[in-house]
Amino acid sequence: MKLTITRFNPSVDAKPYDQVFDVPTFENMTLLEAVMYVHENLEPISFDYTCRGRLCGRCSVMYDGIPVFACIQFVSEGSHTVAPLEGFPVIRDLIVDKRREQKAIADTYERVRIAPLTREEINSQMTTEAADKLRWIEYCCRCQVCTVICPAKKDTPQYMGPSRLLAVAYRHFDPYDQADRLLEAVAGGLWDCQMCGSCTKVCQNSPEIHHLDIWKELRADATARGLTVANPKGV
Ligand code: SF4
Ligand code: SF4
Ligand code: FES
Numbered sequence: 730m731k732l733t734i735t736r737f738n739p740s741v742d743a744k745p746y747d748q749v750f751d752v753p754t755f756e757n758m759t760l761l762e763a764v765m766y767v768h769e770n771l772e773p774i775s776f777d778y779t780c781r782g783r784l785c786g787r788c789s790v791m792y793d794g795i796p797v798f799a800c801i802q803f804v805s806e807g808s809h810t811v812a813p814l815e816g817f818p819v820i821r822d823l824i825v826d827k828r829r830e831q832k833a834i835a836d837t838y839e840r841v842r843i844a845p846l847t848r849e850e851i852n853s854q855m856t857t858e859a860a861d862k863l864r865w866i867e868y869c870c871r872c873q874v875c876t877v878i879c880p881a882k883k884d885t886p887q888y889m890g891p892s893r894l895l896a897v898a899y900r901h902f903d904p905y906d907q908a909d910r911l912l913e914a915v916a917g918g919l920w921d922c923q924m925c926g927s928c929t930k931v932c933q934n935s936p937e938i939h940h941l942d943i944w945k946e947l948r949a950d951a952t953a954r955g956l957t958v959a960n961p962k963g964v
Contacts, residue, residue, distance in 0.1 A: 786872025888918030
């Protein structure tokens, strides 16, 4: 295959540039293996990975313009491109700096409590239904691939995007959380979501995470409280 890799070393290069490599393919070769081949045999490339099994999200890159996990993306003969994940500052070649967005996601996942949980609350408030909803969202590795593809995030910059909305939903479903997560979801653009399903399509954990069902449930709960787009504060 001919693999075009977008290269960039901010301390040396004025701007990113493309470099084409010939990579011999084999059956079920992954994009990560193709990049590794280049790195080990042709020219050193900066790229990131850890788990090699869709757990960490660190290998996320753009492959032919679509955000993917390089470790589970199969490659084929022909010409293909690989570039750093769109929308993030490039550290070098295929490695991007996701810290700002990841901090925002981590802050959102923080449980808000007025007082520490009591033993009685722990024993009485968590239902099987709530635990099930939380369990599936916990598959999210915060890779932000869904946010990269999200058209609402592109059209409406104030929209927090699917990876953060998922964090809001997680705490909304958490019976121990005491913040107004519905208000947070609506203020963050719940109604800006176009319900297109692209987040589910690109999410490598979508067998477990059902974004559209989660958005629908948030919208139903928001509607029940009068938190519609025209009335974001419910007043
Ligand atoms: S929902 Fe999926 S695509 Fe989005 S951040 Fe989580 S694991 Fe990544
Ligand atoms: S369904 Fe909503 S959150 Fe998901 S990609 Fe489409 S617009 Fe974005
Ligand atoms: S290396 Fe962890 S998801 Fe690809």
